[in-house]
Amino acid sequence: MKKQTSSFTQSSRTRLIAYWITTGIIGLELGVGAIWDLAKIPFVTQAMEHLGYPSYFLLFMGLWKAPGVIVLLAPGFLRLKEWVYAGIVFVYTGATFSHGVMGDYKDMTGPLIFTGLTFASWVLRPTTRKLT
Numbered sequence: 001m002k003k004q005t006s007s008f009t010q011s012s013r014t015r016l017i018a019y020w021i022t023t024g025i026i027g028l029e030l031g032v033g034a035i036w037d038l039a040k041i042p043f044v045t046q047a048m049e050h051l052g053y054p055s056y057f058l059l060f061m062g063l064w065k066a067p068g069v070i071v072l073l074a075p076g077f078l079r080l081k082e083w084v085y086a087g088i089v090f091v092y093t094g095a096t097f098s099h100g101v102m103g104d105y106k107d108m109t110g111p112l113i114f115t116g117l118t119f120a121s122w123v124l125r126p127t128t129r130k131l132t
Contacts, residue, residue, distance in 0.1 A: 019124035022117045023072065026088065029114060031069045037062030051098045061091070078131040088118045 036044045037058040048058060068084045071077045095111035 015124055016126060019121060019126065022121040022124060026114065026117055026121055027069050027073050030065045030072070030088065034062045034065035034069065037065065050104075051102055053098075065091075075128070078129065081129065082131055085118060085122045089115060092118060 040055070040058050044058060045055060048055065064087065068087060071080045071084045072088075092111040092115040096108045096115065099105070099107040099111070
């Protein structure tokens with residue numbers, strides 16, 4: 001019986017570590033993205049222009065990413081977390097689609113990876129971070 005308990009504990013610990021790694025990566029990317037969007041750094045403005053988005057779209061995206069990071073990383077806010085996860089998936093799949101439409105197939109890789117990490121974070125959430 002002890003072996004089952006210790007393997008369960010190890011499994012749940014591994015799951016929690018995987019959750020925080022994936023969530024940390026997503027949080028860092030969104031946080032940096034929010035800053036870059038709001039600062040309208042040249043790299044980001046050129047990419048958005050290339051994809052056909054107006055420059056004001058950066059302000060919109062940055063303003064939503066910033067509180068999203070807080071909700072994602074903070075305890076509580078369970079219903080908002082679900083909305084944040086959905087929003088993150090929309091951002092990354094939208095970026096993937098936009099690059100694909102423009103023929104930038106190599107540039108689809110990053111958003112696809114972040115979409116996968118977002119799903120992994122959502123699946124690995126501890127019960128204290130799930131809406132029941």
